Amino acid sequence: MVKKLVSTEPATGTEIWSGEIGDAAVEVAAARAASGPWAAHSLTYRSETVRRFANVVRQREDDFAKLIARETGKPFWEAKTEVAAVINKVQISINAYSERTPQRKLEAALGNRVAVRHKPHGVLAVLGPYNFPAHLPNGHIVPALIAGNTVVFKPSEKTPATGAFLVECFHAAGVPEGVVRLLVGGPDEGRALASEAGIDGLLFTGSARAGRALHKQFADAPHKIIAHENGGNNPLVVWDAADVDAAATIVVQSAYLSAGQRCTAARRLIVENGKEGPLLKAIEKMIDRLIVDEPFSTPPPFMGPMIDLAAADHLQEQWLELMMKGGKPIKRLDRPIADRPFLTPALIDVTDIADRPDEELFGPVLQLTRVKDFDAAIDEANATRFGLAASLVGGSPELYDRFWANVRAGVINWNRPTNGAPSNAPFGGVGLSGNHRPSAYYAADYCAYPVTSSEAALTRAQIDQGLNDPNMLED
Numbered sequence: 001m002v003k004k005l006v007s008t009e010p011a012t013g014t015e016i017w018s019g020e021i022g023d024a025a026v027e028v029a030a031a032r033a034a035s036g037p038w039a040a041h042s043l044t045y046r047s048e049t050v051r052r053f054a055n056v057v058r059q060r061e062d063d064f065a066k067l068i069a070r071e072t073g074k075p076f077w078e079a080k081t082e083v084a085a086v087i088n089k090v091q092i093s094i095n096a097y098s099e100r101t102p103q104r105k106l107e108a109a110l111g112n113r114v115a116v117r118h119k120p121h122g123v124l125a126v127l128g129p130y131n132f133p134a135h136l137p138n139g140h141i142v143p144a145l146i147a148g149n150t151v152v153f154k155p156s157e158k159t160p161a162t163g164a165f166l167v168e169c170f171h172a173a174g175v176p177e178g179v180v181r182l183l184v185g186g187p188d189e190g191r192a193l194a195s196e197a198g199i200d201g202l203l204f205t206g207s208a209r210a211g212r213a214l215h216k217q218f219a220d221a222p223h224k225i226i227a228h229e230n231g232g233n234n235p236l237v238v239w240d241a242a243d244v245d246a247a248a249t250i251v252v253q254s255a256y257l258s259a260g261q262r263c264t265a266a267r268r269l270i271v272e273n274g275k276e277g278p279l280l281k282a283i284e285k286m287i288d289r290l291i292v293d294e295p296f297s298t299p300p301p302f303m304g305p306m307i308d309l310a311a312a313d314h315l316q317e318q319w320l321e322l323m324m325k326g327g328k329p330i331k332r333l334d335r336p337i338a339d340r341p342f343l344t345p346a347l348i349d350v351t352d353i354a355d356r357p358d359e360e361l362f363g364p365v366l367q368l369t370r371v372k373d374f375d376a377a378i379d380e381a382n383a384t385r386f387g388l389a390a391s392l393v394g395g396s397p398e399l400y401d402r403f404w405a406n407v408r409a410g411v412i413n414w415n416r417p418t419n420g421a422p423s424n425a426p427f428g429g430v431g432l433s434g435n436h437r438p439s440a441y442y443a444a445d446y447c448a449y450p451v452t453s454s455e456a457a458l459t460r461a462q463i464d465q466g467l468n469d470p471n472m473l474e475d
Contacts, residue, residue: 233268
């Protein structure tokens, strides 16, 4: 019996796609067979091919965005920004490969030269997340293809339709079917793909728990590249903000955009004790204005549902745990429709919780902590095993310099949301948030490896030391 994976709309529960569960070994073998010919093409050829892919996506932009909105539940306007990011990623990646992995030739003595070039790894596995099911895996796939790798892509089991659409766009653009392979399946297929002897590396975006498991698995395979981004328990510090309403808007954008289902979303709001009243009042007022509804509703919503019922249930359990530990709700986490994963934006004061859980609450929950001074704010910001994003809102340039120098994170912003990470810069974190292989503009670094060559046009050699005098050798 053929096993299938079914995808449904979180907003309505309607089935929108089904596909046959694949075999990791078969997909890796197909990618391996295509690896040599694809790597043999010139960089110009591969770059022009992915440019055609961008044109295909541009032609299908509306259909693509509608599918993403339906499958993830995110508002249609937000899905359109994701498709735009898929398109823009192509030229950014071409520029990044040229800058990060250029060919270099240096002159040496006696007419020799030293050359530095880059080679692809071979077959790379890509495991995609559900929150940005097109943009984030595309951010691995495009740089990998430009570098000359072939790819086996397993989308999240929660967003397989978007993954299939993305791969079909590559093939429609002339990328050979063996060069980008789609593996449909769940966690078992993901584990099988990561375990395949035929892959030369793994590029992963997902939870810290899964990232740790993959890191342990690849500890016995140091010859294989692994790059992963695992999210964060991100702090947002508001300090001496002159414009309280603007600060509140940044807080709301940071915490609740994409229903809080962004790895860079603010999870912890840190404020000066005794001065937080106007800010909290402005945040509550802004929360009350946020529209939570289906992706295509009118007027357009700010937030849609969470990805599925299990995710919503889990977040509600985490919310109850915070309250049981002594957290004081400021804005409650409500479930407006019992059988659907819609949740309202929530804010809870956790200052008095002694053993606050250091976890990524992946949804629209923001935890408030009050501190006595700015040193305590920095300490609180760093009180996490994660280290992806952090923001300071307010303060002077000198205060921001102090914040930047002391906060441990890979993305540090000032007077901007925590989730403001540009694609034309590196993206990644420290601690449990990653393994020091940032993606986005720096993805070129892990998609190819440098090769150093000493080269000479003529064959010349001599040994100057450690030889007997040839005149003293017997005939």
